[in-house]
Amino acid sequence: MTTILSIRDLRKSYADGFEALKGVTLDIEEGEILALLGPNGAGKTTLISTVCGITTPTSGSVTVGGHDIQTEYRAARKMIGLVPQEIALEPFEKVWNTVQFSRGLFGHGRDNARIEEILRKLSLWDKRRNAIKELSGGMKRRVLIAKALAHEPRILFLDEPTAGVDVELRKDMWEIVAELKRSGVTIILTTHYIEEAEAIADRVGVIDKGELLLVQEKDTLMAQMGKKQIEVMLTEPISAIPDSLSVHQLTLNGPGDALIYTYDTHAERTGITTLLNDVAQTGLVLRDVQTRQSSLEEIFVNLVSGDPA
Amino acid sequence: MNWAAIAAIYRFEMARFFRTLAQSFLSPVLSTSLYFVVFGTAIGSRIQEVEGVSYGAFIVPGLIMLSVVMLSISNASFGIYFPKFLGTIYELLSAPINFIEIVIGYVGAAATKALFVGLVILGTATFFVDIRIEHPFAMAAFLILSCLSFSLLGFIVGIWASNFEQMSLIPQLVVTPLIFLGGTFYSISMLPPLWQTITLFNPVVYLISGFRWSFYGIADVPIFWSLLAIIAFTGLCLAVIGWIFRTGWRIRS
Numbered sequence: 003m004t005t006i007l008s009i010r011d012l013r014k015s016y017a018d019g020f021e022a023l024k025g026v027t028l029d030i031e032e033g034e035i036l037a038l039l040g041p042n043g044a045g046k047t048t049l050i051s052t053v054c055g056i057t058t059p060t061s062g063s064v065t066v067g068g069h070d071i072q073t074e075y076r077a078a079r080k081m082i083g084l085v086p087q088e089i090a091l092e093p094f095e096k097v098w099n100t101v102q103f104s105r106g107l108f109g110h111g112r113d114n115a116r117i118e119e120i121l122r123k124l125s126l127w128d129k130r131r132n133a134i135k136e137l138s139g140g141m142k143r144r145v146l147i148a149k150a151l152a153h154e155p156r157i158l159f160l161d162e163p164t165a166g167v168d169v170e171l172r173k174d175m176w177e178i179v180a181e182l183k184r185s186g187v188t189i190i191l192t193t194h195y196i197e198e199a200e201a202i203a204d205r206v207g208v209i210d211k212g213e214l215l216l217v218q219e220k221d222t223l224m225a226q227m228g229k230k231q232i233e234v235m236l237t238e239p240i241s242a243i244p245d246s247l248s249v250h251q252l253t254l255n256g257p258g259d260a261l262i263y264t265y266d267t268h269a270e271r272t273g274i275t276t277l278l279n280d281v282a283q284t285g286l287v288l289r290d291v292q293t294r295q296s297s298l299e300e301i302f303v304n305l306v307s308g309d310p311a
Numbered sequence: 312m313n314w315a316a317i318a319a320i321y322r323f324e325m326a327r328f329f330r331t332l333a334q335s336f337l338s339p340v341l342s343t344s345l346y347f348v349v350f351g352t353a354i355g356s357r358i359q360e361v362e363g364v365s366y367g368a369f370i371v372p373g374l375i376m377l378s379v380v381m382l383s384i385s386n387a388s389f390g391i392y393f394p395k396f397l398g399t400i401y402e403l404l405s406a407p408i409n410f411i412e413i414v415i416g417y418v419g420a421a422a423t424k425a426l427f428v429g430l431v432i433l434g435t436a437t438f439f440v441d442i443r444i445e446h447p448f449a450m451a452a453f454l455i456l457s458c459l460s461f462s463l464l465g466f467i468v469g470i471w472a473s474n475f476e477q478m479s480l481i482p483q484l485v486v487t488p489l490i491f492l493g494g495t496f497y498s499i500s501m502l503p504p505l506w507q508t509i510t511l512f513n514p515v516v517y518l519i520s521g522f523r524w525s526f527y528g529i530a531d532v533p534i535f536w537s538l539l540a541i542i543a544f545t546g547l548c549l550a551v552i553g554w555i556f557r558t559g560w561r562i563r564s
Contacts, residue, residue, distance in 0.1 A: 054401075054404075054405040055404055055405050056401055056404045056405055056563065057563065058559065058563055075407065076313070076407035077407075078407075079405060079406060079407040080407050082405070084401065084402075084405050086398070086401050088398055090397055090398030090399045090401060091397070091399060092393070092397060092399060093397075094327075094330065095323075095326075099323075099326065102319075103319050103322075103323050104402060105319075106315045106316060106318060106319025106322075107315075107316045107319050107320070107402060107403070107406040107408065108315075108316070108406055108407055109313045109315045109316055109407055109408075110315060111315060149402070
């Protein structure tokens, strides 16, 4: 794997003192899909805008394929395609022309075959002669993607690609992203839908208040999610865990009236039956039993609220 | 230079023009005809010749300038304001192009459209009055420079404007009065001496005077000053655009 995008201590502050990015450092590997999760106003769009050249960074550096985004902006930007969050299109322009325009803007000559390929891939071929104002919202989003792909970028930024779209279209969008990944495009998408990150990302980054709190393989996060806890509540509090239960590696909660057992839901044997038998053997009386699962959502909420997951 | 990008912007802007070709063509023909009916025929018949040129023919250079200046400003300002308004400017800012290329694309297209309309008006005028062009190269130079310089001004207006009201502010409150008071419909020698002096502070006087000189060889101010004025104005607009480019004023946060 080679690093295609390297962000080093990127900061952006505005005249009013607001710090939108507080020293973000991030490496993106070629061919991966990274989902940036974060609440509204976390700095996701600022990060993307800065990498793409729309916003000027206050300090820090960004290189794309080894090209600095400020000193070698032409080479860097040629490698990037951007699909913005808002649908921004010239309403009277025809689909074909607007995609052609984008290709030209990035310094490429006409290539009808390439544009046809993109339009077909995005199911826009039948609409190529339509004016953009005649298209549905979902189709307009596809046009934005087609425009971003027109110059054959190696990195595609999708800023909230499925914000406000219906379930069916969201699935379509995920399929498009998967297809792009298969064709070798590196994809960075922002979202505040956790299930979206789960469904399509290889890695997940969590950003809040301009800081990147965590970047992790999605599978590692999923493994954390796969852990489940069972809480065995006792009628009488105890001061220590009986030795006969030490094999289960339990922890005692604060007041001492609940034993906490962590297990892997994916394991062949969870050990719950044995645990409950052993607890009964020790003579402890159970008041209640409940299970708890830490979801990606929970990890995310804990991270952005500053509590440990 | 990213020539493909310049061509893409230019074609995109011209496509807008061709989509409404009938309007682009008919509107100047109609308005010019109206000016001739009102000023040339109805009023002009009561006005004696101006320095040996019939009144109808005398106003032609001024009429062309009037339209060319207004259209250059509106074409260029809309060209760059529209992407800001629609949000499509993200694409220009994230493309591998610099500001000079953006300016060439937009200003080039705006100037081309204005030049086209200027020539249409000139053609229309020949149906109403006898026109002679004594200095065709000077005429072409003045016309092209005017298209370019006022398109540059329009581009600045489009960058500056943050709503549609501001877009029409400069053309209507500043440029229109300057053109009407700049000798479009009269020779400044017809004015009282005090007003003749005041008028010399109006830059449009130099423009129209020089353009009229290229037609009939008559001018309110020496041709050298006219040429200097248009070049200075172009230089000023380029300097302002250069400053916008360096600072990213109103376009890049």
